[in-house]
Amino acid sequence: MITINNPKDCCGCSACVQRCPKHCISLIEDNEGFFYPKVNVNACIDCGLCEKVCPMLNRSNDMRKPIEVYAAKNRDEEIRRTSSSGGVFSALAIQVIKEDGVVFGACFNADWEVIHDYAETEEELVKFRGSKYVQSRIGNAYLLAEKFLKAGRKVLFSGTPCQIAGLKFFLRKEYENLYTADIICHGVPSPGIWREYLKEEIARQRNRKNTVLPHPIHEKDTRVEGISFRDKEYGWKRFSFALTLSTTNGSGEKFSFCSHIPLHENLFLKGFLANLYLRPSCYACPVKCGKSGSDLTLGDFWGLSAVFPELDDDKGMTALLANSTKGKRLLERTDIKTWVTNYESVLRGNPALERSVRIPENRAKFYEYADIPFGKRIRKYTRTDIKSRIKRKIKRIVTGIVNGKSN
Numbered sequence: 001m002i003t004i005n006n007p008k009d010c011c012g013c014s015a016c017v018q019r020c021p022k023h024c025i026s027l028i029e030d031n032e033g034f035f036y037p038k039v040n041v042n043a044c045i046d047c048g049l050c051e052k053v054c055p056m057l058n059r060s061n062d063m064r065k066p067i068e069v070y071a072a073k074n075r076d077e078e079i080r081r082t083s084s085s086g087g088v089f090s091a092l093a094i095q096v097i098k099e100d101g102v103v104f105g106a107c108f109n110a111d112w113e114v115i116h117d118y119a120e121t122e123e124e125l126v127k128f129r130g131s132k133y134v135q136s137r138i139g140n141a142y143l144l145a146e147k148f149l150k151a152g153r154k155v156l157f158s159g160t161p162c163q164i165a166g167l168k169f170f171l172r173k174e175y176e177n178l179y180t181a182d183i184i185c186h187g188v189p190s191p192g193i194w195r196e197y198l199k200e201e202i203a204r205q206r207n208r209k210n211t212v213l214p215h216p217i218h219e220k221d222t223r224v225e226g227i228s229f230r231d232k233e234y235g236w237k238r239f240s241f242a243l244t245l246s247t248t249n250g251s252g253e254k255f256s257f258c259s260h261i262p263l264h265e266n267l268f269l270k271g272f273l274a275n276l277y278l279r280p281s282c283y284a285c286p287v288k289c290g291k292s293g294s295d296l297t298l299g300d301f302w303g304l305s306a307v308f309p310e311l312d313d314d315k316g317m318t319a320l321l322a323n324s325t326k327g328k329r330l331l332e333r334t335d336i337k338t339w340v341t342n343y344e345s346v347l348r349g350n351p352a353l354e355r356s357v358r359i360p361e362n363r364a365k366f367y368e369y370a371d372i373p374f375g376k377r378i379r380k381y382t383r384t385d386i387k388s389r390i391k392r393k394i395k396r397i398v399t400g401i402v403n404g405k406s407n
């Protein structure tokens, strides 16, 4: 029976919950806003299945290097603009739909929480487009994927590397009709903290006077119309957080307003990049270095200008890793533009492929003072002290000198 003694030993994939024959495992939110399984011991028959499917208990040591690496982008500029990097995910998904397949990915639900869902038409795929920097809840997506696979449908399952590892352990057999695509993964922020942030941000926007929205705006009349964590209004590299709100005035007239908050001014992204509220398992991620077993890996091709300067138009480029022959074949059928490169050129700008981030000193304090409003806490705990700033500057100077000498 699954017992979580240390939160870092559970990535929250929910393979155990979905596999339990007695349905006696539920997911409970902890005080950091993450979900963990809890077994109803009275109903448990001690069959051990939950342990067999857990990717954290059955860690793979199988480090893999991709068989081919590309810089890649979607040919459709509108899809590329609305995707986080080069829009390769959408192209892959469209291909699988064309082959009468089913695509699983992360999307928002009606309450703007992030969940896993599936799509069977090109129109439905839009909901998966773009990175959502919040841990998604898998729900019963593994069970549904298994059902489609058994019925002979092609399935493209996308998610974080640990979600792909979880799916593979859950299925416990290889399916020729299954394609898996994971992302280069920095780590996933807490759903509870996202909820707290969004509430504060909506209130802040409601109270701003310099918007096109009529004032005063009442809470009950305000609706979130859209959220993008990776808006390209100021470019791919200087991405911003975009929140679209709408409201109606007394005569029922509808107004909407979109705010673009630059990366380093958006409080939620600031805390994410400072690693303040990542899931504990992300600080010692067991599925880096290709251990998830995915067929394809997608990420941002940071460092593109050093490899292909002529391709860098700041509109987004995907770093695309083909990890298996099956994945490579799917790519060959997919209509995208690709440029062959090597693993090292992607790794240079993306250490997250191999290394987990460190737990910041302020993480515990950030959670300890949960009664202080989110905005205040973020400002306090993402502030770098003068000592660290000087240390960083010296490091940069020394690295510059060393690089200058060796060139």
Ligand SMILES: Cc1cc2nc3c(=O)[nH]c(=O)nc-3n(C[C@H](O)[C@H](O)[C@H](O)COP(=O)(O)OP(=O)(O)OC[C@H]3O[C@@H](n4cnc5c(N)ncnc54)[C@H](O)[C@@H]3O)c2cc1C
Pocket (backbone or CB within 6 Å): 082, 083, 084, 085, 086, 087, 088, 089, 090, 104, 105, 106, 114, 128, 129, 130, 131, 132, 133, 134, 135, 136, 158, 159, 160, 181, 183, 184, 185, 186, 187, 188, 189, 298, 299, 300, 301, 302, 318, 319, 350, 352
């Ligand atoms: C939490 C998170 C951390 C990331 N960290 C890095 C990083 O450190 N370095 C890097 O290069 N790239 C990272 N990425 C991936 C990157 O942001 C793009 O998603 C990737 O480049 C694919 O872009 P695209 O343009 O091809 O497709 P897009 O349309 O932008 O991406 C959609 C894909 O992302 C998946 N997805 C979106 N949100 C989630 C989520 N919450 N959980 C699971 N899957 C999700 C969808 O299912 C779909 O497969 C991260 C993504 C997420 C969600």
Ligand code: SF4
Pocket (backbone or CB within 6 Å): 001, 002, 019, 020, 021, 022, 023, 024, 025, 039, 043, 044, 045, 046, 047, 048, 049, 050, 051
């Ligand atoms: S041991 Fe079996 S019955 Fe008990 S929680 Fe695990 S899967 Fe469920």
Ligand code: SF4
Pocket (backbone or CB within 6 Å): 002, 009, 010, 011, 012, 013, 014, 015, 016, 017, 037, 050, 053, 054, 055, 056, 057, 166
């Ligand atoms: S990692 Fe997944 S399978 Fe393992 S205990 Fe956590 S939710 Fe269950």
Ligand code: SF4
Pocket (backbone or CB within 6 Å): 011, 160, 161, 162, 163, 185, 186, 187, 188, 279, 281, 282, 283, 285, 286, 287
């Ligand atoms: S960093 Fe690792 S444990 Fe965390 S979400 Fe990504 S794949 Fe899962």
